[in-house]
Amino acid sequence: MTILEYLKKHATQNPQKLFLKEGTKSWSFGSFYEEVAKLSTFFIRQGIKKGDYVVIHLDQKSEHLLTYTALLNIGAVSVHLYPEREDEYVEFAAEHTSAKAVVSNTFKKELSSVLVLDFPAHLDLEPTYGCDSYEIAYVMFTSGTTSLPKA
Secondary structure: OOHHHHHHHHHHHOOOOEEEEEOOEEEEHHHHHHHHHHHHHHHHHOOOOOOOEEEEEOOOHHHHHHHHHHHHHHOOEEEEOOOOOOHHHHHHHHHHOOOOEEEEOOOOOOEOOEEEEOOOOOOOOOOOOOOOOOOOOEEEOOOOOOOOOOO
16 A cells, blocks of 8 residues: 555545644644645646656655655655755755755755745645556655765
């Protein structure tokens, strides 16, 4: 069972059951799945589609998980970076993976041919429920402490 299959199953069978709690905010399976679907619509409207690589550079764990799951929902490939990583590392990862976008609340540089997006504060969008995929889901980099990072 994939992550999306699991989430969809529980959002349908147990929509009010607690899925995630972070600080004072919490999501049921149903509300999380709905927010993922709306965030998917946001990414589609930015031109992100199946197979596109997107760098995730977010410090809030819930935002990171929502972004990752929304990108899975549309078939995009997530490139996960630690939020503490400096701008040069974000640029390296975006260039190395030919990323279509960077989603970050701290990285603000303009990059040629790469969208730089903030995590949206409010999503008043129609949800997009994608189809589950067995494609590449994410890319992680080594820390690069002794040489350039490796994907």
